[in-house]
Amino acid sequence: SGAQQTLAILKPHVVKNPFSLSRIKNIILNANFKIVHLKRKTIDLREAEAFYGEHKGKFFYNRLVTFMTSGPCELMILTKENAIQEWRQLMGPTKVFRAQFEAPDSLRGQFGLSDTRNATHGSDSPESAMKEIEIFFPEFRLETVINF
């Protein structure tokens, strides 16, 4: 065991709303995640396509890429014991109606607006965490970031 890292994204509609943004950051810190690196940036098309490559061809892909590049996101490396699973748990289900009914206190339950604008992203495995951190924090050397 030991600390694990995950890549979290606060999506553009959250970053546009200072009230939601500060509430989510308080929730993150109260859940004992450490924000070890944070940058606010508008994701470019090349990054969005690399990041969401597994979804290319799906009906929501163009909508997703358009939304994610529409304004600044906050990109974070979070660390905690079992961070990948714990962050997915805190986010709640992908689909906003499921989140609102099954996990109303989750981040997506509280701050999600639609299946695309579902407030947050979280890596789904150690392999995707490495890949995603490399896309958005290429200045971080991976062997210093991932500590299984």
Ligand code: DAT
């Ligand atoms: P997650 O973000 O929970 O890992 P995913 O990897 O299946 O979910 O999908 C990536 C993102 O794509 C998701 O956060 C929002 C968008 N998305 C997924 N399914 C969708 C759908 N049915 N309609 C619209 N957007 C969707």
Ligand code: MG
């Ligand atoms: Mg995913």
